Amino acid sequence: MLTPLNQMSRKELSLVLLDLQKLSRHFGSVQALREVTLRLDTGTIGLVGNNGAGxxxxxxxxxxxxxxxxxxxTILGCDIRQTGLQLxxxxxxxPEAAATVPLLKGVEYVALSGDLYGMPFRDARRRAHEVLNYVGLGELRYRRLDEYSAGNLQRLKLAAALVHDPELLLLDEPTNGLDPAGRMSMLRLLEDLIAETGKSLILCTHLLKDVERLCKQVVVLHQGTIAKSGPIEEMTRAAENRYEVHWRDANSDFLSRFCRSGGTVLHQGEVSEAMALVALPETWQARQLFELAAQCGTVVTRLREDDEDLERLFMRLTAKQTTGTQELTA
Amino acid sequence: MISIARVALIQVLRRKTYWVLLGMGLAQFIMFWSVIYAVTQLELPQPVKQNILREFGFSAQMDEQRDNGYMVFMERQSVVVMILLAFSGSLLVGSDFRQRTLPFYLSRRIGKRHYIAGKLLAVSSLILFLTVLPALSLFVEYGAFTSGWSYWKENWRIPVAVLAYGGVLCLVNSVWLVSLSAYLQRAAPIAITWSSLLIMPGRLGEYLWKASDNEYWRLLDPWRDMRLIGQLFFGKFRKDFDRDLAWWALALIAAITIVAFVALVRRVRAVDVVE
Known part of the structure; x- marks a missing residue:
């Protein structure tokens, strides 16, 4: 249960980046977001989800x-219904798209961004030079936008987003369309930016490795709802007591006895032999799983710790919820 | 808003091919400037002066002739402006939609009304620099070469009419062009549709007018309608019946402009910002 904002101290409030309460949005009959309740602290947040997730x-x-x-x-303490421009x-x-202005030079593009953020013209121009140097485009600032490579264009868009020194950066697929070297370079730049400025960042991407590398928190959206949110470290730590187990004789009552002992079956499948992804009861060690198998008259052929990364967590969450939805529909 | 317009003008000035059109506009201005200079400063026989003035529809005295040179100048400049607009619509507006630059604008501290106003101001500035400002400077030139204050006193309505007609040209053309460019986006479709809209209905109207002998069919010509509105401001009509038609032309142009503006607002929806 979330503490209501009006019961939080000033210090606690300053840490809240966004707080959403039963937020829904529909377009005609299509429900894009369903009663999303979410509170995130300042920091780096990954926003992930399949296409159409919301x-x-x-x-x-x-x-x-x-x-x-x-x-x-609220976001940054502003009511999302009333403070669009201010926010x-x-x-x-x-933005994810190219979003370039034809025939403009790099520095003019960034200065225009500053102008549009409400900065005085001179300040916008001066600041444009500064941020272009920061993102490593100092040498290219007087080139026209159509002469920029994909990697440099992404840096330029980042400079345009940074020009007014925002409290929060919202990056939509910043490494999209970049070659591996360009992607690494962009990620390093973002890492430096986070380390040096301490800005909050919401990274919206399909590349979960990028989220793992840059973000401390993650929000997994699925079919308009929050499938999971929280610190990435905690989510992956939860996998510590999880194992992928393979055993002979699929007809044995190994799994049912495991469940009766307090274990949880997260995923069950069959390749050449029986297989399941299981969460052991808190007091159990892996050894006890072998003992249980022996009692059931079967042999565990393979057991390995479930080293679930964000990608597997995402797949599991979205697959589980899709199955759940299908069952409900049926 | 001003920064959007400023950047749009930079874009137009950076495209070298547009300099040809800007040069044509400048040449026309120099020609009219020279006419005024010739009739006011050179020792020419009076009939020659009259012929030159008549040729360019000129008279600083509004009651002396049917036409007025400033309006004729603006009408002729409009041809250059229309061609320039036909080709610049894609650069100024279409590319924002095609290259998804709209999110860049609307995710900043501006709303769609600022974006629309900025683009309209950009197109209006082009029209202003090519028609209104040169026409006003011709008026000043005529006055400067004429001795005495009587010129200014007697013709005070001319700059007012220039500004009013220029305002209509700016408003109507900018709304039409920005709307059209927001929907069609690419240069060729915009240029073809823009030219067709200005020429084809006029041809049809003329055919129907000749077939039915009904002058009102001529209202189908938007270009002529704008000229009629100009004549309304200058108070000079080529035919008496044009005075009646001018008000209908004003109503028709206003109606089309309102429809185009509504279509534009619907197109520039904030919901398109994050795709």
Whole structure:
């Protein structure tokens, strides 16, 4: 249960980046977001989900561009229903698309971004030079946008998002379309940025490795709801007592006895032999699993710790919920 | 809003092919400037002066002739402006949709009304620099070469009419072009549709007018409608019946502009920002 914001201390409040309460949004009969309740602290957050999961809709709402159909929320302490322009002045948004202005030079593009954020023209121009140097485009600042490579264009868009020194960066697929070297370079730049400025960041991407590398927290969206959210470390730590177990004789009552002993079967499958992804009871060691198998008259052929990374967690969460939904529909 | 317009003008000035059109506009301005200079400063026989003035539809005295040179100048400049707009619509507006630059604008601290106003201001600035400002400077030139204050006193309505007609040209053309460009986006479809809209209905109207002898069919010509509105401001009509038609033309152009503006607002929806 989340503590209501009005019962939190000033210090605690300053740590809250966004707080959404039963936020829903529908487009006609399509429900894009369903009663999303979410509180995230300042820091680096990955926003992941399949296509159609509701990421874009959530981004639009966070940017103050789209009002929710129902529910309420704050981001950076601003009411998302009432403070669109004010809110966008505190957020730096880097779009996924090329979003270039033809015939403009790099420095003009970034300065234009500053102008549009409400900075005085001179300040925007001066700051454009600074951020272009910061993102490593100092030498290329007077080149026209159509002469920039994909990697440099991503850096330029990052500079345009940084120009007004925002409190929160909202990056939409920042490494999309980059070659491996370009991707690594962009990730290093973002890592440095986070380390040096301590800015909060919401990274919206399909590349879960990028999220693992850059973010401390993750929000997994699935079919308009929050499938899971929280610190990545905690989520992956939860996998510590999980094992992938293979055994002979699929007809034995090994699994049913395991469940009766307090274990949990997370996933069950069959390749050439019986296999399951299981969570052991808290007091158990792996040795006890072998003992149970022996009691059931079967042989464990393979046992390995479930080293679930974010990608597997994501697959499990989205697969489980899809199955659940299908069952409900049936 | 101003920064959007400023950047749009930079874009137009950076495209070298547009300099040809800007040069044509400048050449026309120099020609009219020279006419004023010739009739006011050179020792020419009076009939020659009158012929030159008549040729360019010029008279600083509004009641002396049916036409007025400033309006003729603006009408002729409009041809250059229309061609320039036909080709620049894709650069100024279409590319924002095609290259998804709209998210770049709307995710900043501006709303869609600022974006629309910025783009309209950009197109209006082009029209202003090519028609209104040169026309006003011609008026000043005529006055500067004329001795005495009587010119300014007697013709005070001319700059007002230039500004009013220029305002209509700016508003109507910018709304039409930005709307069209927001939907069609690419240069060729915009140029073809823009030219067709300005020429084809006029041809049809003329055919129907000749077939039915009904002058109202000529209202189908948007270009002529804008000229009629200009004549309304300058208070000079080529035919008496044009005075009646001018008000209908104003209503028709206003209606089309409102429809185009509504279509534009619907197109620039904030929900398109994050795709």
């Amino acid at each position: 990421k874009s809709t959530l981004l639009k709402i966070l940017l103050g561009l789209l009002p929710p159909s129902s529910g309420s929320g 966008r002045g505190r957020i730096g948004y880097m």
